[in-house]
Amino acid sequence: MSVEVTNPRSGRAIANRIMVYTFLLLAAALFLMPLAAMVFTSLKSMPEITGAVGFENNTILTPPRAPTLEAWSTAWSSACIAVACDGLRVYFWNSIVMVVFAVTLSVGLGAVNGYILAKWRFRGDNIIFGMLLFGCFIPFQIVLIPMARLLGILDMAGTLSGLIFVHMCYGIPFTTLFFRNFYVTIPDELIKAGRIDGAGFWSIFLLILVPVSWPIFVVSIIWQFTNVWNDFLFGASFAGADARPLMVALNNLVNTSTGTKAYNVDMAGAMIAALPTILVYVVGGRYFVRGLTSGAVKG
């Protein structure tokens, strides 16, 4: 797999190892810095954050001296977001529902599309693929107004299904790309064998390809989950009042510049909003790299 830079037994090699580790750990510390600032602040009380008596010389990177989970429980269940003082928890479930539907639909469609474009060649299939791909690169700000009109025409304005529809539309190009590049690497012989056994279009897909596609499912799900969960622009514009996602609520909590701010609650709220995606990366990170290895980054 890897290439040892020098002979592993020499003194120079040991020095090299130390250098490699030092570099990697230093990089890790830098990468963790913003997260540390957030976690530390979320565990402090307001007097500690402002450096009141007893908490002199507090910095954003000083670990909490009197850790408390109070800010977390406030952010979760009793922080005031505009006129409602029920914390983030309501919005959390809105986001979960949205993500489940949007990810399922876009990944499902992407898988089928990728299968067709990789294994059922027809005239112009490459052009179609290219056109789908270009959809990955459209800046979302420009589609805002036309999409609003479209949702109005479809009678889905201000509903959760409208929001899911939008996320599905702009997820398809990515998921199609992932699945197609993955299925291209699967030998055609498998498909041919299936056909000889009498399998049709759907049974080849469901019985032969899907069982071997888990790495790319993981990549697509992680990608879509992150994008949909973290979206603010579409959520603020298209969600109805009763289905507003977490990022919109978090924005209302954090981006208010009047009044004395409860920084610990802001940070705890941000951490709550970040936990699901962090969890997905921690659990799925290994499969993410493995999934990428198995075809998604084919040039």
Add this chain to the structure above:
Amino acid sequence: MKLTKTFAVLACTSALAAPAIADEVEVLHWWTSGGEAAAVSVLKSDLEGKGTGWVDMAVAGGGGDAAMTTLRARVTAGDPPTAAQMLGMTVREWADEGFLGNLNDVAAAEGWDDVIPPAVQAFGKYDGNWVAAPVNMHRPHWVWGSAKIFSELGLEMPSTWDEFFAAADKIQEAGYVAVAQGGQAWQEATVWEAVVLGISPDLYRTAIIEADDAALRSEGIVESFEIMRKIRGYVDPNFAGRDWNLATAMVINGEAGMQIMGDWAKGEVIAAGLTPGVEVLCDVAPGTQGSFLFNTDFFAMFDVGDDKQMAQQNMAASAMSVNFQETFNLAKGSIPARTDVPGDKFDVCAQKSMADLAEATASNTLFGSLAHGHGQPAAIQAAYTDVVTQHFNSDMSAEDAAAALADAVMAAK
């Protein structure tokens, strides 16, 4: 097959979103901070007492920019909210597009014409019809001073720019930050418009309200940029990007001597448990005594179906009630848009505003604030702000700035 499945799922999910009930109002606003949200809650419970439900659509961020983006998406989709918080010029622009409803009945019943200052009516009415309910009047050109620093150094609140800079020198010598400034374009524009008004109300009228080319190139505007440059010299190096409330906190905590900011700064003072006019001194910006800039928050009413009219009119009536305007403005730091609300519960700064308002109305020196959406339409307002912030954040000369300002404003017109 896949297609039907897709739509079946979509149909299921749309059942999750409840349709709007007839007798409720959906209100888009950006009042999400503690005091403001509490004030909105007053309106909410008032309406609920009358049997009208409140559906909250708050979108914070960018001083209302995020909320306005959401509003545009909603209107484009053919699904406008019942009411939306807006500044004066925005009310006018939405009315121009023909999306706003008509509040004449409730306005006549409640006598709005008699209690709202004509300058505010000019924004709340379109083509002679009421389209939006004004809830407050902010005054953006105040100087806030730290009582601790001022008494320690034996200073008085300045009433001319010479006094202002003399005080600033002393504060700086004593080791404090002289001027607490937040480095965001709108805050710099807030200072600049106060400077222009202080030079002369006529200059404000011609150069800003009328956006007259000659006035924009005049000596007065050059002078205004010279004053800006001088102010810049008293601002600490870390001002860039600072939120206004953090700048106010510097004054409250006695780290900085003065801040030029609107009366919403009082909200911070009150939240810190202090009294405006006592621990934090207030006076209008140098040279602006006798004049009055205002910005008003309106609830603009959209043209909604007949089934929602009742609730909408209810909301307009509640928002314009003496009771609500008093409660709301006590929390917000502004003064009521209604001139018949008694001032005895308000602090000295607000009482001064109320008195000055009457004076300025009489002497015809009451103007809409440019920096806060009551001077020019958004595109032209932005042209002013661009040049002001560019000048303040570079070493551009006052003459160049005046020329650039006139060019930019003419191009945007």
Add this chain to the structure above:
Amino acid sequence: MRLLRNYVPQLTLLPSLILVAITVYGFIALTMVLSLTRSKMLPRFDRWEGFSNYLKVWNHPRWEVALENFAIFGILYIGGTLLIGLVLAIFLDQRIRIEGSLRTIYLYPMALSFIVTGVAWQWIMSPDLGLERAFHIWGWESFRFDWIKQSDLAIYCVVIAGVWQASGFVMALFLAALRGVNQEILSAARMDGASGPSIYWHIIIPALRPAFLTAIVVQGHLAIKSYDLVVALTRGGPGFSTELPSTFMYEFTFSRNEMALGASSAVMMLVLVMVLIVPYLYSELRNER
């Protein structure tokens, strides 16, 4: 019936195609038309302005700043993520014991939106709250990090946060590609006595060409789309010194009620995207069969 069955793949693809045709190409076409109108607050197609909107954008001082910043940001962001991503991937590929944890640490910024991390970044960069203050308290009195307060340096703060967010993803791409390098060639090179660094330089890095291409395209389009980053960190300031094309477009369309000008800038952004993407798509699809 039989005929229908022959077209099952195409028919199955059709719904996605229609969706993309409308929501991508239809909307792009609409934006192009919009850029020729006099639309202010909402789209209006009854008053025409023509191409002078493009001239207005092109001559606007903010657009000039936006393009200049985009050049700085684009080059440093793409270059920075590629370099850091590659170095991290190569080092991680040295049979590191704690590879799993390190990889997750490098990847996690990708999971967070700037609504979540924006405030933390503002603090870190701010001299009176963040790193500068922390180092002063810890005894390094002369430490200076106040770029975000300076018009000419603030854009580099945007680069730093951007590189922080995306380097891990590039690392994952390279790591995946490294593990796919043909082992036989490597053993052959070693037999010939090539040393470690020269194997990397002459064999492995050239073999990563496809991964480089993917990374450049992915990062390039992220650079063009970058919006949250600037809003969270500087809101375009000091002054408008950290304006990017995306913030320009948003500002004109939604804050200034100059929708036609916003649309013109969006079309110019799309041209930028196409310059990047079309050659890639072309080579991607031609090389394949």
